[in-house]
Amino acid sequence: MKVMLHEMSWTEAKEYFKKNDIAIFPVGSNEQHGPQNPLGTDHLIAKAVAEETAKRTGVLCLQVIPFGVSSHHRQFWGTIYVSPETFKNYVKEVCLALNYYGVRKIVIVNGHGGNLYALTEMARELREKGVFVSIFQWWPAANKLLPDLFKPEERRHATAEETSVNLALHPQIVDMNKAVDEEPRKHILQAEGITLPLDTVDYTSSGVFGKSTAASLEKGKKVFEAVVNELVKHVKLLKEAKIEDLLQKPKV
Ligand SMILES: [Zn+2]
DSSP states (O other): OOOBGGGSOHHHHHHHHHHOOEEEEEEOOBOOOTTTSOTTHHHHHHHHHHHHHHHHHTOEEOOOBOOBSOGGGTTSTTOBBOOHHHHHHHHHHHHHHHHHTTOOEEEEEEOOGGGHHHHHHHHHHHHHTTOEEEEEOHHHHHHHHSTTSSOGGGSSTTSHHHHHHHHHHOGGGOOGGGOOBOOOOOOTTOOTTOOOOOOHHHHOSSSOOSBOTTOOHHHHHHHHHHHHHHHHHHHHHHHHSOHHHHSOOOOO
């Protein structure tokens, strides 16, 4: 059975949409991930997690959106980004196109933390329109599911955890000879409760926010399996849930 929308014909898509009101939609970014990882890390991982979940659940999966909200990485070459408004509207319009065919439950698999604010806003707007969108991010899931697999400094941007998942999924585009460990710099104004409008380059020269040399393919496989299992559970629950129970409640 096909699960990728772009591999189906329109008649096959019609058959799916007549029987199902749920879809999986991966989004990510194209941004620096240190000297050892591909720029596509965030969208490639989101795509792999989404596609594997789709295969295991029989739920339709869309193509990944590769560009996201990552202007804060732009000083590192090859980072391609769009504004939060453009990203939000693009993702929203794709969701509404799905809704035209009867889809009312959408699981967004987000591979890049910088997209979350725009996605959350969009999900709230769509709930008002009768479409329920949940957002899954693999790294907070892995942190809870496998708390002992990595140290805190190995769980940040472009460090061992992300590099390990890349090694498990596409080792041919990871160069461990270039992996570095770099402790992010503290800004002079940094203090508890303060958020600063800084870029990645303000913190790190390599793009790595901690230790990446501890990455391994085996650890990456463990993370991938754990997060896909968790997402499969969520997709099954969402599939069974009644849309009326998910939408906005009336005034009390
Ligand atoms: Zn990343």
